Amino acid sequence: MxxxxxxxxxxxxxxxxxxxxxxxxxxxxxxxxxxxxxxxxxxxxxxxxxxxxxxxxxxxxxxxxxxxxxxxxxxxxxxxxxxxxxxxxxxxxxxxxxxxxxxxxxxxxxxxxxxxxxxxxxxxxxxxxxxxxxxxxxxxxxxxxxxxxxxxxxxxxxxxxxxxxxxxxxxxxxxxxxxxxxxxxxxNDQQFDRIGCISDAQQLLNDESFDFLGKSQEQRFGLFYSLAVQAGQENHVGDLAKYVQQKLNGTVDPV
Incomplete structure (x- = not known):
């Protein structure tokens, strides 16, 4: 630091x-x-x-x-x-x-x-x-x-x-x-959505339920951002935190 x-x-x-x-x-x-x-x-x-x-x-x-x-x-x-x-x-x-x-x-x-x-x-x-x-x-x-x-x-x-x-x-x-x-x-639409993914990832970073990851703040943010983008590509609707939790556990239901 x-x-x-x-x-x-x-x-x-x-x-x-x-x-x-x-x-x-x-x-x-x-x-x-x-x-x-x-x-x-x-x-x-x-x-x-x-x-x-x-x-x-x-x-x-x-x-x-x-x-x-x-x-x-x-x-x-x-x-x-x-x-x-x-x-x-x-x-x-x-x-x-x-x-x-x-x-x-x-x-x-x-x-x-x-x-x-x-x-x-x-x-x-x-x-x-x-x-x-x-x-x-x-x-x-x-x-x-x-x-x-x-x-x-x-x-x-x-x-x-x-x-x-x-x-x-x-x-x-x-x-x-x-x-x-x-x-x-x-x-364009994709750029606008990706900016929204930054906000989503930042909110997940502030979620204490993911503290178990034990990564640096930047590493965790990068992970959350990539999953937020993936959720958008899969047209996921619903609780993003739950989606990420399932993804980390390898249990995301097929779309």
Missing amino acids: TTPIQWQEQIEHVCTHMGIQQVDLLLDQAGWGHCAVPALKMLTPKVSWFSLFTDTPEQNLLDQTPLLMRLDLTQWRHKAWLEQLVEHATDGRLMVVISSWPFEVLSKALQGFSQLAWGKQTGLLRYYDSRIFPLLMSSILTDQQRAEFMQVASYWGWLDRDNQPQWLQGTGQLHQNNIQVSPFVEL
Whole structure:
């Protein structure tokens, strides 16, 4: 398990390696019980920040909005704020984005990533939740969609469910031209269902009746996710926890 200090040191090391003295953070405030905006407004030197709910019907929900902020790692107050966040913004709330893009351009791109379209419906794609992001990148988004995420950053970083640092290298470069990012992420039925499977697997992970598995949190989640996907492919209807329990026991009834 990585300590908050070790995680912060790794973030700073990657920034130094890339020749970047700033770090962008995505903070998911939903259900957190805290609002970071007042503290951000008090920081000096001034911190650039942006609500992903800007110009949406939820724009006044500043205590629930995902926030993007850019911290200057040469400023001790900014580093102290980073220390507070890595210590207290746990449970998938904090995503690290190491990017050389201008802040306004990056803000609009990351906001666009949060807007999903599925058929005639629209909604919020919570990619900034680090429990969701890895599967989006590895198996749910199309190559073209994934490429848009990759181009905005040199690295994406997060702590996994076992509090181990994970880094995904992007393709973002200095002085990029012809930057194009879609205003929303369009999902097909299968992609939408797979995102639902992430939620189902996370609920199973929190179910104490499966503690007997004795695996790491990430291993257990991976198992639950694969079984949730399988249940969908088999058109299973009913209690998913019971299905998983039967599957683990090798007693799932044929469909």
